[in-house]
Amino acid sequence: MLGQPRHNRVVITGLSTVSPLGNNLADLSQAVFGGVSGIKRTAVPFIEQLDCKISAQSNFDPADYFTKHTYSMLDRVSQMALHASMEAIKNANLDITDDLKPRMGIYLGTGMGCAHSFEEGYIRLYREGANRLKPFTVLMSMYNAAASAIALAHQITGPSQTFSTACSSSAVAIGEATRLIRHGYADVMLAGGSEAFLTLGSIKAWEALRTLADEDVNDIGASCKPFSVNRTGLVLGDGAAMLLLESYEHAKARGATIYAEVVGYGTTNDSNHITQPTVTGQASTMQAALKDANLSATDIQYINAHGTGTQLNDITESNAVKKVFGDHAYILSMSSTKSMHGHLMGAAGALEAVITTLALCNKTLPPTINLAQPDPECDLDYVANTSRSLSKFDYAMSNSFAFGGTGAALILKKVH
Amino acid sequence: MLPPVHSLEEIEHVLTDLIADKIDIDRSSIQPESNLKALGLDSLDTFDLIFSAEDYFKIKVPSDEIKIETLEDVALLIQRLIATQK
Numbered sequence: 039m040l041g042q043p044r045h046n047r048v049v050i051t052g053l054s055t056v057s058p059l060g061n062n063l064a065d066l067s068q069a070v071f072g073g074v075s076g077i078k079r080t081a082v083p084f085i086e087q088l089d090c091k092i093s094a095q096s097n098f099d100p101a102d103y104f105t106k107h108t109y110s111m112l113d114r115v116s117q118m119a120l121h122a123s124m125e126a127i128k129n130a131n132l133d134i135t136d137d138l139k140p141r142m143g144i145y146l147g148t149g150m151g152c153a154h155s156f157e158e159g160y161i162r163l164y165r166e167g168a169n170r171l172k173p174f175t176v177l178m179s180m181y182n183a184a185a186s187a188i189a190l191a192h193q194i195t196g197p198s199q200t201f202s203t204a205c206s207s208s209a210v211a212i213g214e215a216t217r218l219i220r221h222g223y224a225d226v227m228l229a230g231g232s233e234a235f236l237t238l239g240s241i242k243a244w245e246a247l248r249t250l251a252d253e254d255v256n257d258i259g260a261s262c263k264p265f266s267v268n269r270t271g272l273v274l275g276d277g278a279a280m281l282l283l284e285s286y287e288h289a290k291a292r293g294a295t296i297y298a299e300v301v302g303y304g305t306t307n308d309s310n311h312i313t314q315p316t317v318t319g320q321a322s323t324m325q326a327a328l329k330d331a332n333l334s335a336t337d338i339q340y341i342n343a344h345g346t347g348t349q350l351n352d353i354t355e356s357n358a359v360k361k362v363f364g365d366h367a368y369i370l371s372m373s374s375t376k377s378m379h380g381h382l383m384g385a386a387g388a389l390e391a392v393i394t395t396l397a398l399c400n401k402t403l404p405p406t407i408n409l410a411q412p413d414p415e416c417d418l419d420y421v422a423n424t425s426r427s428l429s430k431f432d433y434a435m436s437n438s439f440a441f442g443g444t445g446a447a448l449i450l451k452k453v454h
Numbered sequence: 455m456l457p458p459v460h461s462l463e464e465i466e467h468v469l470t471d472l473i474a475d476k477i478d479i480d481r482s483s484i485q486p487e488s489n490l491k492a493l494g495l496d497s498l499d500t501f502d503l504i505f506s507a508e509d510y511f512k513i514k515v516p517s518d519e520i521k522i523e524t525l526e527d528v529a530l531l532i533q534r535l536i537a538t539q540k
Contacts, residue, residue, distance in 0.1 A: 106478040107494065173501040 048219045049453065051294040052130025052282025053392050054230075056118045058094035058275050058379045063129070063396070070393055070404045071425040075259030075378050077273050084238045090250045092261050093236055094275030094380025111174050112187055113152035118278035119184035119232035120191055126228060126280040127192065130294060134192055143196030143224050145215040146185040147207030147231035149384030149440075150240055155179035157237040184232050196224045202384065205344070206305075207231055208279070209387025209438035209446035213303030215283055216448075225288045230280035231385035244274060247313075249348050254408075263408040264345040264374035265352050265416040272346040275380030279388035281395075298395045301433075302331025302449030313441050315351060320344075320358035320437070323445030327435065328362070331449045335363045338370055338449070339428060340403055342394045342436040343420075345374020346381055355437065356416045371428075373406040373421040387438035391448055394436045398452045401431045460536070465511075465529040472506050473525070486526040507532055513539050 055061065058076030059069035069076065079085070080093040100109035100117040103124075109117050123144070127134070134142065155178040162168045177183060182200040189198045197218060201211045208231020215229035244250055251271040254261040263269040289296055304326025308319020328335060344355055352374075360367045375393050382389050397404055402425050409422040432452050439445045466486050474481040477494050484493065490500055500522070504515050507528065513535040522528050 107476065107499075110476070111498075173498065173505050177498070 046220050046222060047286035048216045048283055048300045049286050049289050050281050050297045050300065050395055050450070051284055051289050052126040052132065053280070053297060053395060054122045054125030054129055055277065055279045055389060055392055056096050056098050056122050057277040057279065057382070057389055058096050061096070061098060062125070066392070067396055067400070070375055070378055070396070071400065071402055073378070073405050073407045073424055075407060076275070077259050077261055077380055079258060080236060082236065082238075087238060088241055089245050090241065092251070092253050092258055092273060094273055095236060096275075096277040098277070111178065113155040113178045113183060114234035115148055115152050115154070115232045116178070116184035116187045118234060119146060119230070119280075120187050122230060122232065122278040122280040123188040123192065123228050126230070126282045130282040132226070132282065132294070134194065138226060139193055140195045141225040142194040142227065143218070144185045144188045144194065144198045144228040145201065145211040145218070146188070147201045147203070147209070147211035147384045147387065148181065148184065148233055149202060149204045149207050150233060150235035151181045151202070152179040152183055153235040153237050153240045157239050160239070188228060203444035203446070204440035204442050205381070205383055205386055206438035206440040206444050206446040207384035207387065209391065209436065209448055210305055210444065212281055212283070212300070212388060212391055212448060213305060213446055216300045216303050219283055219285050226282065226284040228280055229283050230278065230388035231382070232278035233383045233385040234276045235383065236274065236276050241274065250274065251347060260408045262347045262377050262380060264343070264347040264377050264406055265356070265412050265420045266409050267411045267413045269347045269349070269352065269413070271348050272376070273380040275382045277382050277389060278385050279392045281388065281391060296453045298398050299451040299453050300448060301451045302327040302333065303446070304328070304330055305444065305446045307443040308445065309443055312443070315354045315439050317354055317357045317361055319443065320355055320439055320445055321361040323439070323447045324358065324362045324435065324437065327447035327449050333433065333449065336366045337433050338363070338435050339431050340370060340394075340397065340434040341372040342390045342397070342434065343372045343374045344437045344439045345376050345406065347374070347376060351439065352413065353415045355439070356418055359418060367418055371403050371419045371421050371426070373404055375404050377407045377409070387436065387446060390436050390438070391450070394434045394450055398431060398434055398450055401429070402427050462529055462533055465532050466525060468510060469503070469507065469525055469528055472503055472510070476503065484525065486524065486529065488525050489523055490525065491523070503528070511536055
């Protein structure tokens with residue numbers, strides 16, 4: 039846009055979450071820095087049909103936040119995203135003026151989209167034998183429904199887009215929104231992700247991939263064990279998380295509280311295999327983010343790992359970190375908070391960006407829980423089991439890697 | 455099986471229940487002469503109301519028949535279709 043500055047600094051001034059660890063920042067902080075797991079027996083009526091009966095489900099009832107008229111026209115994925123957007127705006131203490139509306143937008147990531155609406159439609163057609171679907175079916179199940187609901191609710195008329203790159207969807211949304219503000223196309227962006235796919239059909243599809251963790255019979259909450267020698271896979275989760283991003287100048291002009299600055303974003307595709315990550319591919323993502331931030335590897339003190347808890351990811355990611363950071367890989371700390379909140383797929387990158395921001399603000403590293411004995415091939419500092427304070431903590435990276443190959447890394451900087 | 459519904463009052467009673475449930479308002483604020491738009495139902499909401507009414511009364515409302523403004527308009531349309539589609 040002519041006349042606009044081309045390289046704005048981009049800062050985070052609002053945070054929110056609907057997560058398996060709570061639906062507000064205080065509950066999330068208490069759990070994630072306290073090493074509390076949100077993984078439980080899945081509360082669904084079809085539990086007996088499942089082989090995998092555990093998940094990290096958000097405790098979210100739309101009736102607590104919306105009128106029936108509003109929530110009955112939205113899929114669960116949109117309900118959670120809309121609530122998260124409202125909380126992020128409130129958290130940022132942002133007044134959306136008429137002048138701001140055309141300069142504010144929403145970028146949202148989701149991997150599985152509106153799974154509940156699709157499944158309800160299929161049940162009606164194939165199980166109940168109906169020959170027609172509800173009038174709102176298309177509007178509830180289109181992938182951009184959540185972003186659209188957010189734009190409508192806040193009357194914001196800037197860019198509104200939906201990104202779907204599986205597990206990296208919301209990290210990509212945050213990164214792309216950062217670029218938008220950086221290059222002057224918007225002053226304020228809601229950026230985050232939402233995922234609500236704990237339906238019979240989706241869980242069955244994940245079971246078939248043989249990547250889900252076995253239930254820990256002694257402690258369900260300990261079923262996800264990233265970097266551990268006895269890890270068995272990932273745990274599915276649902277929820278949403280949102281960042282309110284704005285240009286530094288805009289934030290400063292309105293006297294906003296700044297949590298952190300987004301200084302780097304890298305995204306690459308490993309183009310190797312639809313599910314198998316590579317060291318080269320993951321390393322290239324992190325290198326792209328470092329280059330974008332104009333930082334050296336030694337500047338990074340903490341990485342919020344993708345850390346799914348699968349055999350392949352955790353070794354690959356550890357080796358990719360070694361490839362990028364060299365000797366510094368053994369000095370920096372890296373943890374997988376998925377050990378507590380599970381894998382929120384399209385919302386994972388956003389939730390982990392929120393947690394990474396809180397870590398910078400609190401100068402505290404969240405732990406990887408359930409890590410009694412690390413895999414010998416995973417020999418970095420994973421902040422095992424308990425959180426740790428860090429006296430010098432300026433830069434953190436948050437990694438997201440995905441089926442389909444799209445990786446995204448964000449670098450956040452503490453703002454003093 | 456639902457009881458047969460014939461009188462206009464009975465149809466209006468069912469529609470009032472459907473609207474009250476849909477938009478979460480007190481049914482006493484819904485009258486036969488109530489304008490659907492004024493109650494807070496937009497065009498999509500009206501399609502949804504017709505869809506529910508079709509299920510309830512076991513009728514099919516042709517698309518070109520949906521020219522309605524008030525609750526009574528809907529009730530009269532349904533009453534006519536019940537009679538003709540029996």
